[in-house]
Amino acid sequence: MKKYDTKKVNFKVFRYNKEIDRLPYYESYSFSVAQDEVILDILNKIKWEKDGSFSYRRSCRHGICGSCAIKVNNKPVLSCKERVFDLIDIFGYELVLEPQDIKQAIKDMVVDKERFWNKYSNVKPYLVGEIEAHPKLEYIISAQESDKLDEADYCIQCGNCFYACPSVQVNGDYIGPAAFVKAFRFNMDVRDNAKKERLDIVNQEGSGVWDCVKCYECAEACPKELSPIDKITKLHNQIFENNMAKDNVATRHAVGFKDSIKKHGFLDEGELVRYSEGNVGVLKHVPEAIHMFKNGKLIMPWQMPKSEKLDEIDKLIKISSTVKFK
Amino acid sequence: MENLKYAFFVGCTPKQSTPELMQSTLAIAQAFNIELVELVEATCCGASHMQDYDDFLSLVLNARNICYAEKRGLTIVTVCNTCQLNLATAKHRLDNDEKLRDRVNAKLKEVGLEYRGTSEIKHFLYALIDDFGIDAIASKVKNPLKDLYIAPFYGCHNIRPHEVHGSSNGNEDPYRPTSLDRLIVALGGHSVEYGHKNKCCGFHVELQAPKTANRISGSAMLDAIDNNADTMVTPCPLCHLRLDVQQKNISKEMGEDISIPILHMPQMVGLALGISPEKLGIKHNIAKIDFIK
Numbered sequence A: 001m002k003k004y005d006t007k008k009v010n011f012k013v014f015r016y017n018k019e020i021d022r023l024p025y026y027e028s029y030s031f032s033v034a035q036d037e038v039i040l041d042i043l044n045k046i047k048w049e050k051d052g053s054f055s056y057r058r059s060c061r062h063g064i065c066g067s068c069a070i071k072v073n074n075k076p077v078l079s080c081k082e083r084v085f086d087l088i089d090i091f092g093y094e095l096v097l098e099p100q101d102i103k104q105a106i107k108d109m110v111v112d113k114e115r116f117w118n119k120y121s122n123v124k125p126y127l128v129g130e131i132e133a134h135p136k137l138e139y140i141i142s143a144q145e146s147d148k149l150d151e152a153d154y155c156i157q158c159g160n161c162f163y164a165c166p167s168v169q170v171n172g173d174y175i176g177p178a179a180f181v182k183a184f185r186f187n188m189d190v191r192d193n194a195k196k197e198r199l200d201i202v203n204q205e206g207s208g209v210w211d212c213v214k215c216y217e218c219a220e221a222c223p224k225e226l227s228p229i230d231k232i233t234k235l236h237n238q239i240f241e242n243n244m245a246k247d248n249v250a251t252r253h254a255v256g257f258k259d260s261i262k263k264h265g266f267l268d269e270g271e272l273v274r275y276s277e278g279n280v281g282v283l284k285h286v287p288e289a290i291h292m293f294k295n296g297k298l299i300m301p302w303q304m305p306k307s308e309k310l311d312e313i314d315k316l317i318k319i320s321s322t323v324k325f326k
Numbered sequence B: 001m002e003n004l005k006y007a008f009f010v011g012c013t014p015k016q017s018t019p020e021l022m023q024s025t026l027a028i029a030q031a032f033n034i035e036l037v038e039l040v041e042a043t044c045c046g047a048s049h050m051q052d053y054d055d056f057l058s059l060v061l062n063a064r065n066i067c068y069a070e071k072r073g074l075t076i077v078t079v080c081n082t083c084q085l086n087l088a089t090a091k092h093r094l095d096n097d098e099k100l101r102d103r104v105n106a107k108l109k110e111v112g113l114e115y116r117g118t119s120e121i122k123h124f125l126y127a128l129i130d131d132f133g134i135d136a137i138a139s140k141v142k143n144p145l146k147d148l149y150i151a152p153f154y155g156c157h158n159i160r161p162h163e164v165h166g167s168s169n170g171n172e173d174p175y176r177p178t179s180l181d182r183l184i185v186a187l188g189g190h191s192v193e194y195g196h197k198n199k200c201c202g203f204h205v206e207l208q209a210p211k212t213a214n215r216i217s218g219s220a221m222l223d224a225i226d227n228n229a230d231t232m233v234t235p236c237p238l239c240h241l242r243l244d245v246q247q248k249n250i251s252k253e254m255g256e257d258i259s260i261p262i263l264h265m266p267q268m269v270g271l272a273l274g275i276s277p278e279k280l281g282i283k284h285n286i287a288k289i290d291f292i293k
């Protein structure tokens, strides 16, 4: 029989009790870890063998309740799903265990998820439809119709995407990836009647989909591999398809690419800024522009590079366009 | 070793706002005898914005871009993380979804093209490290960067989402990327360890949410400075436009003076190879590269 493999690992663990500690601190625990052990086994060992006051959330132990999410060396994980050996492969033999958001820590791994749930409840995360109070039959949707949800209904609200999102971190208003996934999920449900209302919510400047920085942190963070950013792209698409795109910097920015590619093949950077910001808004970029001009980073319109085969590009744009903006 | 040859997808910024990236890329390619055949028919990749407006159109245009590399029988080299991700995403989707590929090819057929999926797509950083080889690079170093503490700034779109990049970025782990660190060491420099090396620069909301963009870049730059970096280096011109051009606006938002030289990856390589600052376009950098005499 193959020898059972074990490895000695040092865990540096975030400790904090909001009620008594002025500041958080880190405590080190060493364990010999077996190849099939997951991070939740380590959390259990700390509590059962080292310090009974150690606190963390867990319930299902099967990757379905979403309560055991934490960060290991800044990588968002579900404790009950993440094998320690896989983490050793990435980070080596010292692993740092931290709650999802250290600024919101209540006790050790436990965070106050109020902000997460508030954002979530903002997007009408439920079916809005005319469904009888006491139906006699189930309201079944076809397999094709449920495919459209693109697995968004598998979200377990673990919050990994939300707490990994840099836009969430710097902008308190930003709705964030998990709630967008939920908005998408119900917008794709054929039984639902609140699509436009939801689109109105996610279309707001400052809090909606336009403030996503496209970093793909959420795509890496999601234990269910739902790629929240792809759902965000689809919400952008729905906004255009439903003629709900407002005429603003963000939408013109997306649309401007098409016009520029048609004209030059390339993006005309200066023109994109002017078109997106408008003739007045563009003035706020003058200081950088002067600097860039001095350093040879701005070209004149007549110097604009052009792709070869512009006719072919033009034709392809004509026959492949699927959306119109005004 | 046979000389390397690639189809060069230039993208938009190297011919406009980052001429220094174009110059330094060509200079080091020449020094390494790497042939770059410009894809003169290519269009803009859509910069991760066009798909928000018209996803199918953006896919068709990128499929067309790839077709011209396939015609030449070459692997594509990109010099921008976002170009890399957009092309690689198109490839990933087309290679894994036959129906979608047929829909796209129906359009391409009307201009006499067909997407077949025969060309790989690589960022220049990985062409250098994985194809040319880190030892070969090290053997060409004339001016080791030995007194420099360099903070590698990887940029999102070269490392995430990992399944789109796969082997084309050497299966880099998005939570612990190593390529730029290894490159810095091969050039004789010290690579700075700091938490923000794999984080975002905020570029893609610069117009609609400048506050968000400035705070995101500001946190990364302060982290690099706090860890004693003399300079930061990035393989992405969009990160460079943020970190280099926007230092005044970033400082204003963060309420403290943030200034640090920002090198493009090929500029850093060029300096170590002993290529002159003029040929590397250093005069175009906005934040002064204060360690070059």
Ligand code: SF4
Binding pocket: A161, A164, A165, A166, A167, A168, A176, A177, A211, A212, A213, A214, A215, A216, A217, A218, A219, A228, A229, A232
């Ligand atoms: S891609 Fe957008 S939603 Fe996802 S983590 Fe980045 S900013 Fe947040």
Ligand code: SF4
Binding pocket: A154, A155, A156, A157, A158, A159, A160, A161, A162, A177, A178, A181, A221, A222, A223, A224, A225, A226, A228
């Ligand atoms: S989308 Fe994924 S990461 Fe985000 S809350 Fe749902 S399951 Fe968790």
Ligand code: FES
Binding pocket: A057, A058, A059, A060, A061, A062, A063, A064, A065, A066, A067, A068, A069, A078, A079, A080, A081
């Ligand atoms: S304990 Fe339920 S998801 Fe981990």
